[in-house]
Amino acid sequence: MDRDLFSRFLDNLQKLSVTRQDRILVAVSGGPDSMVLLHLLWRYNAKKIGLFHLNHGFRANASKEAKFVEEYAQKLDIPAQIESYDITGFLSESGESKQQGARKIRYQLLRNFAEANGYHRIALGHHGDDQAETVLMRMIRGSGLHGLAGIPKQRGPFIRPLLDFYKEELLQYCADFEIPYVLDESNFEPVYLRNKVRQELLPLLIREYNPEMVSQLIQLADLAREDELELQKTAESIALRHLKWRSGQVTFPRKVFAPLSTSMQRRVLRSLLQCYKGNLLQIGFSHIEEWRERLREDSSFRLSLPQCTVSATPEYIFVGGFVAKAWAPSELKLQDELRVGSFAIRAQVFEGQILEPEESCEDFDLDTLALPLMVRPRQAGDRIALFGGGTKKVKDLMIDHYVPLEERDYFPLVCDQDDILWIPTLRRSSKGAITKDTKRVLRLSLK
Numbered sequence: 001m002d003r004d005l006f007s008r009f010l011d012n013l014q015k016l017s018v019t020r021q022d023r024i025l026v027a028v029s030g031g032p033d034s035m036v037l038l039h040l041l042w043r044y045n046a047k048k049i050g051l052f053h054l055n056h057g058f059r060a061n062a063s064k065e066a067k068f069v070e071e072y073a074q075k076l077d078i079p080a081q082i083e084s085y086d087i088t089g090f091l092s093e094s095g096e097s098k099q100q101g102a103r104k105i106r107y108q109l110l111r112n113f114a115e116a117n118g119y120h121r122i123a124l125g126h127h128g129d130d131q132a133e134t135v136l137m138r139m140i141r142g143s144g145l146h147g148l149a150g151i152p153k154q155r156g157p158f159i160r161p162l163l164d165f166y167k168e169e170l171l172q173y174c175a176d177f178e179i180p181y182v183l184d185e186s187n188f189e190p191v192y193l194r195n196k197v198r199q200e201l202l203p204l205l206i207r208e209y210n211p212e213m214v215s216q217l218i219q220l221a222d223l224a225r226e227d228e229l230e231l232q233k234t235a236e237s238i239a240l241r242h243l244k245w246r247s248g249q250v251t252f253p254r255k256v257f258a259p260l261s262t263s264m265q266r267r268v269l270r271s272l273l274q275c276y277k278g279n280l281l282q283i284g285f286s287h288i289e290e291w292r293e294r295l296r297e298d299s300s301f302r303l304s305l306p307q308c309t310v311s312a313t314p315e316y317i318f319v320g321g322f323v324a325k326a327w328a329p330s331e332l333k334l335q336d337e338l339r340v341g342s343f344a345i346r347a348q349v350f351e352g353q354i355l356e357p358e359e360s361c362e363d364f365d366l367d368t369l370a371l372p373l374m375v376r377p378r379q380a381g382d383r384i385a386l387f388g389g390g391t392k393k394v395k396d397l398m399i400d401h402y403v404p405l406e407e408r409d410y411f412p413l414v415c416d417q418d419d420i421l422w423i424p425t426l427r428r429s430s431k432g433a434i435t436k437d438t439k440r441v442l443r444l445s446l447k
Contacts, residue, residue, distance in 0.1 A: 003169075005169060005170075012161040016161060018161075022120040024050075024121045024123050025049075025117075025121070026049055027052055027125065028052065028069050028125075029053070029065070029069075030065045030182040031182060032170055033126070034125035036162070036173050036174060036179065037123055037124075037162055038072075038078070042076050050078065050081065050119060051073045051078050051081065052113055052114075053066055053069045053081070053083070055083065066082050068180070083109060087101060099192065111157065121159050122158050123158075123160075127162045127165050127167055127170060128162075128167070128214060130163075131151050131221055132202065135220055137194060146232075149221055149225035149229075151163065164218065231263065231264070234267075235268045236271050238256070238268055239252070247341070247407070248321065249276075249322060250318070254295070254314065257295065265295075269288050273308065273319060276319040287306065291310055300402040308320065309321050311404065313401070313402035313404070314402055315425075322406050322407050324341075324406070324410055329374055330374070330376075331372050331375075341410050341412070343412050344447035345414060346447065347373060348442070348443045350441045351440055351441075352439050354441075358445070361443055362422050362428040362443070363434055363441050363444075364431075364442040365435065365438040365441070366441065367438075369432050370416040374416075374417075376413055377409055377410060377411065377412070378394050378395070378408065378411065382395070382413070384429050385429045386429075387430045387433075389430075395408075401425075401426050412424060414444055419431050424444075
């Protein structure tokens with residue numbers, strides 16, 4: 001194999017749709033992986049790259065490493081941003097682990113600097129051995145297909161052009177091109193799971209079971225990623241086609257959710273959370289599975305997930321909390337639309353027509369109603385006339401339909417001057433029923 005990695009590197013950039021017009025910010029720690037990445041990108045287009053190094057202050061040598069990176073950038077005439085951040089202070093406040101917290105800060109600082117300085121891509125030095133270790137760690141933790149897909153080659157502005165290169169190849173490239181680098185001594189401490197996998201488990205598997213273990217794990221990640229992307233694309237399509245935003249919540253119909261396969265149900269729930277939160281941080285398999293089981297077993301419930309509350313009624317799944325929008329009683333004029341809170345109600349009049357039924361609509365004999373129409377919240381003692389005779393308390397009707405308590409005072413009731421005509425999505429009144437003698441039809445519809 002050609003020890004100069006440049007031609008393979010160019011192929012990877014092409015697959016990532018990187019062009020020579022792209023300005024690329026390179027995250028450089030000073031280790032061999034990021035130093036090779038910097039050198040290859042310098043060979044590719046020296047005038048379009050910049051360097052970013054974070055001095056996290058964790059180790060005694062951190063300042064020396066920052067100086068080393070800065071001096072090498074000067075040698076290659078690459079603009080360098082050497083930044084320091086009190087990550088230890090951040091960890092003490094956030095309670096996050098050292099590795100997780102440092103990673104979060106590093107990625108955010110990279111993104112901020114790239115956006116502020118006109119960089120189109122952010123290049124990271126993860127390589128094939130990192131991928132193999134990641135897949136193995138996730139297998140140990142019991143990850144599903146999503147976890148086995150490993151480290152993505154691209155996510156947002158972040159790209160990883162070295163993900164199919166082996167560590168050994170990168171070290172040989174350093175030797176061939178006389179590229180200096182520093183070693184992070186914490187990578188050799190067997191206190192972190194990744195270090196134990198790197199130093200103990202993976203060498204054991206290679207030595208005793210399969211000398212091609214690294215390449216096989218990389219292949220597993222590629223296959224899992226392709227399958228996962230296809231399944232996730234389907235789940236996102238289902239979610240986006242049926243979800244709606246209402247009162248600050250994402251809503252999704254249970255009649256669409258129930259017939260889905262177990263696998264697709266899990267992915268749709270993840271997609272709903274992603275839509276609401278913008279991320280899936282701290283959401284694990286156990287959270288999704290508990291939520292799915294509650295949907296399978298209970299008609300109505302409320303469940304707390306990390307950084308989010310989910311709930312359900314017999315008809316809908318809700319993600320997030322209800323945000324009340326106070327509104328005053330208002331007149332609903334004919335041939336007009338009225339917005340109240342998070343609802344929009346339309347009143348249309350049709351002359352002597354029998355209309356095709358539509359979802360979220362009810363038809364009334366206009367000439368039997370006492371105009372003008374009003375839309376108002378419920379009041380104490382409200383009752384609605386039922387088909388077949390008798391009346392029912394609006395309060396009991398809302399309880400029967402599992403309308404959450406905090407929403408009941410904001411639910412619209414459409415009334416004429418004497419009676420409640422319609423409680424959208426719940427029940428219409430027997431008043432104003434269409435007959436063969438109806439001459440004008442009032443159609444009330446909910447948007």
